[in-house]
Amino acid sequence: VQEQVRKSMLTLGKQQPDRVLAMCQDYLLKHPKLVVSHRVVILRTIELIVGCRVEAIGSPRIKNIISLASDEMTRSKEVIPDWQQAASNILVAVGNRHINDIMEEILGKFQPGVLPHIYVVQTLASLSDSNVYGMVPFLNAILGTMLPMLSMAKQDSMKWVFASALCHFSDSILDYLANLDKAPDPTVRKDTFSSEIYAAYEILFNNWLQSRESKLRLTVAEAVGSMCHLMASDKLEDQIPKLIPTILSLYKKNTEHYVISKSLCQVLDASVNMGSRVLETQLDSLLLVLHQQCSSLSHARFFFFFLSLFCVCACFCIFVTIYAFNINFLFPPATPLPLANSFPDRLVVFVLQKLENSNERSRMGSLAVLRHLINSATSTMENKKLLILASIRQPMADHSNKVKKRVIQVISAMAHHGYLELEGGELLVQFIVQHCALPDTYQVLWPKLLYYLTLPQYSNATTPLCKNLMVLGSKKKANQDPSFNIDFTQEGMGAFLLSRYYVEIISLVVIFYSIVILEILTCQEYIFNFSPLQSFLYRCIGVTLQQCFNKDLVKKQLQEILLTARHNDPVEREGVAMGVGLCAHSHLEGTLAKLDEFGKSDAFKKSPSIFNLLKERNDVEVEKVKSTLILCYGQVALNAPPEKILNRIDQDILGCISKHFNTKDLTMKLSLIQSVGLVARAISECVKKQGYIFSRKQELITVMLDFIKAEPADSLRTPVRHLVMSTCCNSVHDFFFFLIDALLGRLSPRCSDPNLTIRTTAIDSIYSLLYIQLRYEGFSLDYKDEGVDGLLLLKDRLENPDHSVLYKTCSDLTKVMSKRLPQQQLTTLVFMLFEGLVDSQTNCCRASSVILNTLLKNRGAGLQEMVKVAVGQTVLILASQHLQTVINTLVNQPLPYDSWTSEMWMALGADPIVANQIIEMVMEKLAIMAPYVDKKESIIRGGTIKCLCPSLNNIYESQRITVTAFFSELLNHHVVTELMLIDVLMNNMMERISDLCCTVRMLAVRGLGNIAVGSPEKVHHPHAHTHSTHTGAAGSITAFSVLLPSCTSIFCVLVQENDEIRCASIYLMGNLSKFGSGEPVFKDQIHNVLVSLLLHLVDPNPQVVKACKYAMRVCAPVVGSEQITGMFQNHLHDDKSLHYGEFINDLTKYLVRHKHKTYHCIGEEDVHLFFKSNWPEVRAGAAMFIGMTATPQYCKPHVFKHYCTITV
DSSP: OHHHHHHHHHHHHOOHHHHHHHHHHHHHOOOTOOOHHHHHHHHHHHHHHHHHHHGGGGGHHHHHHHHHHHHHHHSEEESHHHHHHHHHHHHHHHHHTHHHHHHHHHHOOTTTOOOOOOOHHHHEEEEEEOOOOHHHHHHHHHHHHHHHHHHHOHHHHHHHHHHHHHHHHHHHHHHHHHTTSSSOOTTTOOHHHHHHHHHHHHHHHTTTGGOOOHHHHHHHHHHHHHHGGGOHHHHHHHHHHHHHHHHHHHHOSSSSSHHHHHHHHHHHHHHHHTTTGGHHHHHHHHHHHHHHHHHHHSSSSSHHHHHHHHHHHHHHHHSSSOOSSSSSSSOOOOOOOOOOOHHHHHHHHHHHHHHHHOOOOOHHHHHHHHHHHHOOOOTTTTTGHHHHHHHHHHTOOOOOOOHHHHHHHEEEEEEHHOTTSSSHHHHHHHHHHHTTTOOOOOOHHHHHHHHHOOOGGGGGGGGHHHHHHHHHHHHHHHHOOOGGSOGGGHHHHHHHHHHHHHHHHHHHEEEHHHHHHHHHHOEEEEEEOOHHHHHHHHHHHHHHHHTTOHHHHHHHHHHHHHHSSSSSSSHHHHHHHHHHHHHHTTTTHHHHHHHHHHHSSSSOOOOOSSSGGGTTTTSHHHHHHHHHHHHHHHHHHHSSOOHHHHHIIIIIIHHHGGGGGTOHHHHHHHHHHHHHHHHHHHHHHHHHSSSSOOOOHHHHHHHHHHHHHSSSSOOOOHHHHHHHHHHHHSOHHHHHHHHHHHHHHHHHGGGSSSHHHHHHHHHHHHHHHHHHHHHTTTTTTTTHHHHTTTTTHHHHHHHHOOOHHHHHHHHHHHHHHHHSSOOOGHHHHHHHHHTTTTTSHHHOOOOHHHHHHHHHHHHHHGGGGGGGHHHHHHHHHHHHOOOHHHHHHHHHHHSSHHHHHHHHHHHHHHHHHHHHHHHHHHHHHHHHHHHSSOTTTTOOSHHHHHHHGGGGGGHHHHHHHHHHHHHHHHHSHHHHHHHTTTHHHHHHHHTTOOOOHHHHHHHHHHHHHHHHHHHHHHOOTTTTTTTHHHHHHHHHHHHHHHHHHHHHHHHHTTSSSSSSHHHHHHHHHHHHHHHTTOOHHHHHHHHHHHHHHHHGGGGGSHHHHHHHHHHHHHHOOOOOOOHHHHHHHHHHTSSOOHHHHHHHHHHHHHHTTOHHHHHHHHHHHHHHHHHOOOOHHHHHHHHHHHHHHHOOSSSSSHHHHHHHHOOO
């Protein structure tokens, strides 16, 4: 998410840089206490915008940005690298074009006599690199101000930044002097800076170079090397006897030798260029130390090994040549002078003498120097070729493979410079050819190398052993060598050890390689932006985990993979999914469990605002994480063992994937399509080996078609359409076979399309589909069907635009299709043709009708079972065009509706659009029509009710349920009061409360609750003077007393795992309060269950939470406190979130302080039960509630003690 937001802001910034920069600046100024990580991201965004559009930004905005960045950089005196570096980078980016404005701001914070902020100096150093021509004119003044500060610096960090700045300043000056033809001021000379540079050099060399801090020593050494080129020749000549030994001594004090070698190379280059006379006195010690460096360099860090070796060899070459090689990429160029003092003879003799030493390291170092001399000092070495040819023969006889490798490299260099043409050169060629003709050692090494993996004394050789085994195994596998398959029972003791400790070895290898690969993936020092590499590494982890038998280790590594992946990278998402899928091959149960756990984790929580999206934790869109999870399920299905996966596909894989089928996010859609394709491939492979009926095939096909339909109609080439079609074509064959009937139904009406190209393409497609159908039926590839081949003859008739010709062609086409399609495919074909009746092209509508008629004439006899469905579909199509007429016709059918009429209504209800239109039409009618006609001859009379009452005691539950439901609904309308039927109905409902049937009891309770709606005066005016009112009130009270046990049992119901039961019971509690608020017994029950309702405000089911809020709002007056009522009414809204902790804190404070009755009704047993709740949210709420209510001053001692015990 962080990266995507930054890209979006950068895109906006490129279009409107001033506005976006103003927005970022205002946000930072208005939020001075914004967390550092958030500020850093915004500052980096500003840097990106300035870097690419600095020329389009107005001068006032530039000055504001400079001021903002300067303030952000120096606001904190402490060093906070990310924050201050981000601000510094903005100044550097602006300085590339507006150097004067930048220097005006920076020099204001770089005043004489006062140590500046570290990042002020760092910014000056960075500016000197990025804008050489702009900064060099300022450097003389900057150096003059800096020199007194060097003596004031006491902390190593300040010394380090000054030394680093001096190094950068020196490099910039040298770059400027080397390109004077491009410089704005060509009069600048080296002596302009010599005095200030030498003064700084004395402090660095005499004081700081001896520091105990390794990082400072190396930086000072690097600075000294760059500064030597700018020192006056006489000053440098005086310093060489002290400088060179000091730098050489640093090799012993530091493990990082590259910087030392680079500095030494620059010092030697400067000395030779100015014609030093004292350099010869240092030559012996120099050659000895440099040769030791070449011999002792380690390959552990290859990049730094290469640089160090290059620098050391460059030092050698300075002695023998006129700087003929290019090392500009390591340090700034210096103008070479003809060498007065060069020492080629002494150097070559020294190297060749060292070459005679039989020590492997010494000989390898000598060969490395010799190779470099041959390549870099061509002219100087010309008269020494024969001597080198003679000397190289001795290391050629060395038995060390490492030495032989170096010899071959030297021979290669010699070949490029004419050595092999000389006498003795043929021996070198023979040496190379000889080593190319070594005998095949495969049979010796395979599988013998495997034995050494089990022996502890060879543990350090694990890496080369594995590399060689991989090469050997790959070649044997490619050549189909029978020895590739190893029988460990026949291979001796080593194989016995390998097989015995196989599990332990593999577990150790899994731990080692998984940790190494994950460290590479998350490494910040070397950031990989090469996604295919990361994808490959994830697959490596998956293959490695396949061989691991430690289930806990597998789950831990899967967790690391899912948490560390960059889910916003599509290639990496697929790599993660492949890795997880490969792991599932051996660990299906554990992998599915981990994916389910990950799907419920915090990784799927969204961030509320755009700037909060930039925070570190919320750096990936939830949709991207879901996409990774979806792909993982698809890969698990594909890679899991066939004998295990079929039983898990419906519930554990498709059940998790199908929750996201309604998404509108493009990435998730593509992942869903891809995952469905992988599941289809998995099923296809399994079906080949075992019988299986895929019950969700129709559902997946429907989803795929819905994805296509949801795409914009103005563009055919969309990623979703392309992937759906590819998935359907490349997935399970049975899927495609299932699509043939649907495709024929779509394509056949297109044979009358107004566009000729579409007509001909449609019939070509039908021709291909019918031959595919024949292949599925078992016919061979060369089989020719006369009827299908006849379609090609119809193609010529499609060129005639006459409608009658086209319709006749469609009819003939249908006759061919009807002969070739099996009976089970006709249903889908007919329905597709029904949809074609409302096609946007009139010609295609008529063609659908023609094809449908022809099909029914030829195959209608076999469609008897789908006649009702077909008629229903026809009525649905008519309703889509003439809804009012269809509805009026169906409504006027005699009651009760017969089966055909019911089928018509069901067909209309199956279409969501038509169903919504019907509901709106009916609701409109109900709004303008009277609910009943008040006539004396109304059927709802006492006689009718009395006739129905005996059915309430019928032995058949269906009759009792029907009559109870009817009476319950009557009580919901005021008509029962007007007809004086309420007493009879209410008494019957009271009797049904004890019915054996749960449904009857539920309907009876609902009916009693409906009294509050149908006859509210019975509830709110119990003291009216009419006899019926007294009777109704008495009945209400009686009913209420009977229903009170349901209130008491709410506490028990709340612990049920069924969400619907919990939700319904709480709503019942709220509805009962409508007519029981005045009863003391009801008040007692409300006080008893209030704690239960409070704790379930954090129920994991949102519908239960909503029900609790409703019940507490409507029951609030019963509690007997205006303040509590106000709290419930103001805070417990259905559509608003609730800060649960603050709400409970305020409520319990009121209850405790005012000793409210509810506080004394809080039972020990209730809270104790909630500690055993199935939901952690409720258990946490119970603990919070006890902590807030169990106060010693208000709580009884034994209750307080009990609370403490159960809490602990």
